[in-house]
Structures are given as C-alpha cells and as structure tokens.
Amino acid sequence: MELSPRQLVMTAVVLGACAAAGCSVAYAAGSYLHRVFSMDAHVPCLVHHLATSDECAALIAEAEGAGLKRSTVAHDNEPISTGRTSSHVFLESPTAETLKQRVSAFLGIPTAHFENVQVVRYNPGEKYDAHYDAAAKSSTSARELPRLYTVLVYLNDDYEGGHTAFPKCGAEVTPRQGMGVLWRNLSESGRILQSSYHAGLPVTRGTKYVATLWIHGSPPNP
Numbered sequence: 001m002e003l004s005p006r007q008l009v010m011t012a013v014v015l016g017a018c019a020a021a022g023c024s025v026a027y028a029a030g031s032y033l034h035r036v037f038s039m040d041a042h043v044p045c046l047v048h049h050l051a052t053s054d055e056c057a058a059l060i061a062e063a064e065g066a067g068l069k070r071s072t073v074a075h076d077n078e079p080i081s082t083g084r085t086s087s088h089v090f091l092e093s094p095t096a097e098t099l100k101q102r103v104s105a106f107l108g109i110p111t112a113h114f115e116n117v118q119v120v121r122y123n124p125g126e127k128y129d130a131h132y133d134a135a136a137k138s139s140t141s142a143r144e145l146p147r148l149y150t151v152l153v154y155l156n157d158d159y160e161g162g163h164t165a166f167p168k169c170g171a172e173v174t175p176r177q178g179m180g181v182l183w184r185n186l187s188e189s190g191r192i193l194q195s196s197y198h199a200g201l202p203v204t205r206g207t208k209y210v211a212t213l214w215i216h217g218s219p220p221n222p
C-alpha cells in the first residue's frame with residue numbers, strides 16, 4: 001500500500017510539552033506536512049503510518065540477512081560505546097529506498113541528502129543513552145555532525161520498554177509499528193537544538209527494531 005502525503009498529514013501529532021517552545025504545527029487538511037512544519041520542526045513530531053507492516057517486516061528481515069554488528073555512535077570505525085549497546089546495519093535495498101523516497105517527499109529534501117537507512121536492534125537490557133544526533137558526544141560542545149533532521153521508524157512493537165525519551169521536552173514516545181518520530185537537530189543558524197536531546201530507553205522484554213534516517217543540509221560525503 002502506498003501512503004500519500006495527505007494521509008501522513010492527517011495523522012501528524014506534535015509531542016505535548018514541546019509545543020510550548022514556539023512551534024505551530026497546525027492541523028491543515030490538504031496541506032503537505034512539510035509545509036505545515038515550514039521547516040521549523042524544532043519539536044519532535046509523531047507521524048503515524050510512515051511505513052507499512054510489510055515494509056517493517058522486510059526491513060527487519062533484510063537487516064538480519066545482512067548481519068547487524070555492535071553499534072558505534074557516529075562512525076562504524078569507532079570503538080564501541082557503553083552508552084549505546086544495540087546492534088545495527090546500514091541498508092541499501094529497495095525497501096530502504098522506498099522509505100527514503102517517502103520521507104524525502106514528505107520533507108521536500110532530496111534523497112541525496114540522506115545517509116543510508118540504519119536498522120537498529122535492541123535485545124533486552126540494550127539502550128541508547130540520551131544524546132544529540134548532531135554531535136559525536138552527548139554534549140553540544142562536542143564535535144558536530146551535520147545531521148539536520150532525524151526520522152526514526154519503529155519496525156515492531158511486540159516488546160516492553162524501549163520508549164524513545166526526549167528529556168528536555170518532557171516527552172516519551174511509546175513505539176508503534178510503522179510510526180515515525182521526526183525532529184530537527186540543528187537550527188537555521190546551525191546551533192544544536194536542545195529539543196533534539198533524546199534516548200532509546202532500555203528494552204525490558206523482547207527485541208526492538210527501529211530504522212533511522214539522518215538527513216543532512218547538503219549531500220553527505222561518501
């Protein structure tokens with residue numbers, strides 16, 4: 001099933017407390033969400049039905065087929081981190097491409113600005129401590145990464161724990177298969193946005209899978 005931007009708009013929701021931070025994501029039937037955002041999504045937003053259940057299942061199978069490895073934080077050649085204990089793999093597959101195309105249409109940013117889709121697996125006890133995606137360490141003074149937006153897509157929800165927390169927004173997302181969470185990491189002037197500080201809380205039972213899309217302001221270096 002293909003999802004139109006209109007269907008996505010109809011189900012977009014702003015996470016509660018951050019709305020006070022000045023973002024006006026108005027409900028505008030017939031508008032595309034990226035226009036509603038007017039590119040100032042300085043708050044995390046939920047996007048329901050961003051991926052179909054078939055796509056979610058395919059991404060999990062493709063990731064398992066390709067082989068996931070213990071996660072690093074910014075680059076695959078870094079040492080492993082105790083703050084990020086999951087495993088992941090970057091995928092280049094027709095399903096990953098479909099997801100990129102959909103998010104690209106949704107945000108109005110070409111897929112050339114996207115990193116490859118990363119599929120992350122968390123077994124019980126595994127987590128990703130609070131951090132900024134636009135910084136290589138969890139402090140804003142650390143080396144910065146040009147990740148303008150992050151889009152997380154939950155690929156399953158048959159597990160316990162594993163919520164995504166935005167501590168500086170007072171918001172916590174309960175994963176639902178196919179649902180996305182989208183947020184901006186950098187302001188227009190390139191400052192790291194406090195609202196983008198987030199964590200993948202420990203999974204307490206079962207296995208969690210998410211797909212992560214990082215989108216840059218210009219095409220990333222190969």
Ligand SMILES: O=C(O)CCC(=O)C(=O)O
Binds near residue numbers: 133162
């Ligand atoms: O798995 C989650 O809920 C959060 C993932 C995350 O923090 C990230 O990919 O940057």
